[in-house]
Amino acid sequence: MAQYPQVLDRTFSALADGHRRTILDRLGEGPVSISELAVPLAMSLPGVLKHVRALEAAQLVVTDKQGRTRWCRLGARPLDDAAAWIDERRTLWGRRLDRFDASLEDASR
């Protein structure tokens, strides 16, 4: 998985914008067209498409053009890589803090 760091760069970068997180939340309810996404975001179609492209680059979203309509849906495994990276650190750092607490307890006996 040589591309893993680049995938993480793209995933975290895609998530670093409130509009893009709102798009993901909407897609969590089911597939929608770019035009339908534009309404609640109060944004132009090219503006929405730019955000969708960033989400697509991170494999968080998949799009599919049918006639003149581009449909968007969540990717097959959205957020799995980001969740794995974060969970691994939280576990490691939690263990380190536990060891630190234990050594403080030993020292105070």
Next chain:
Amino acid sequence: MAQYPQVLDRTFSALADGHRRTILDRLGEGPVSISELAVPLAMSLPGVLKHVRALEAAQLVVTDKQGRTRWCRLGARPLDDAAAWIDERRTLWGRRLDRFDASLEDASR
């Protein structure tokens, strides 16, 4: 928590760079100075400081100047907000897929 979306923007933005993720991994082992961080990153001190500032803005890292040395350590609750946002979506989307699978099963009976 009115600042929550901005905190998420800063957190995900801070995580969207391999150098910054490497810095977090190093700090997971314990506090280090900016100079010590610079060695494995093969980066200038101002370069490291710039990344550390981005991590600091996201409250992932805390720094403390003692004499001429700036020490860096992990923030008190690093990654908690990012993990909460991601876990909430994965749970919601997982439930939606479960309902979808169940409706497919019903339809095939």
